[in-house]
Structure formats: structure tokens, C-alpha cells
Amino acid sequence: MSNSEIEIVVEDPTAPEADSPAVAETRTVDVVVSLLLLALALTLGFDNWRTGIAWDSTGPPAGYFPFYLSVILGGASLYGLVTAFLARRETPETFVTRAQLRRVMAVFIPTLLFCLATQYLGLYVASFFLIAAFMRLVGRIALWKSLLTAFVFTAIMFITFDIAFDVIMPKGPLEAAFGH
Secondary structure, eight states: OOOTTOOOOOOOTTSOOTTOOEEEEHHHHHHHHHHHHHHHHHHHHHHHHHHOOSOBTTBOOTTHHHHHHHHHHHHHHHHHHHHHHHOOOSSOOEEEEHHHHHHHHHHHHHHHHHHHHHHHHOHHHHHHHHHHHIIIIISOOOHHHHHHHHHHHHHHHHIIIIIISOOOOOOOHHHHHTTO
16 A cells, blocks of 8 residues: 655755855846847847848848847847846845856756867767767766767767768768768
8 A cells, every 4th residue: 555645755966055156146147148139139130121121022021020030039138128127036036056057067068069079070979979978977877888878879870860861961080081
């Protein structure tokens, strides 16, 4: 018989500390993101305005729909700015702590390096390194399992995209050495 009041709690030994200092407040992040989106909206709006936003005899020009999407994005950004400035909190709400940011950066930085490595090594070699590194460093999985999994996944990806579907993917010196 089961007792519905019994609760199983599993502790995460790698969870961030509860007393970690705050790095950013929610209001600050709201304002910065709204300003960045507003700058993007203004840039896109200006560029599409130059391309053409007026309906002509042949229909809408190339900038018509993107211009109005940038107007919507700009309006949403302004709304975000106004609500962030009007929201008065007695105690600022923490957006991210130092420990949480460290965990996010543990994923973001290798992913950024993967994007850069893809330009020079090709998609498949960069994917191999990314998968093996994540499994080994983040997942703490045995080296041989990490390397084997990365190799099998990369091989399946190569067979699927390059051979079966003939999709053009970024190639590097290793693929060139094998004639692909």
C-alpha cells in the first residue's frame, strides 16, 4: 500500500549555493534587454524603410512586412521599458546569482567556442569535440564513453546529412582530407 504523504527528495550535489551573491537584478535585466531590442527594432526599421515600405502597383516591396514587424518589436520594447521603470519594488528581485551564472557560463562558453570552431574545423569535428567535452566535463562521464558517444553521434550525423540527404554542411580540413 502506498502512502501519498511520503515524499522522495533527491538532493543535487552540484546545485548552486543558496547564499550566493546576486549578480543582476530583474529590473536591470528588463531595462537592458528592452533597450537592446529597441535598438534592434530601430536598426531593422530604418533598413527596411530604405528598402521600401509603401504598397505599390506590384504589391508590397521587400521591406514592407519586416518594417511593420520592427514597429511591433519597437512597441513591445517601449512597453517593457515603461513597465520596468514604473515597477517599484521595496526589495529588488534577484535575476541571477553568481553560482547560477557560473553554471550558465559552463554551457554558454563551450557552445560559443563550438560556433567559432565550426568555422575552422567543420561541423562534424567541432560537434565531436563539443559532445565529448560536455559529457566528460559537465556530465563527469568516463572518457572512453564520452569519446565513443561523440564519435558515434558525429558519424550518424555525417551519414544522415552528407550521405543520405546530401545537405551542404560546413566542412573542415578533415573532411577535405577524405574527399568530402
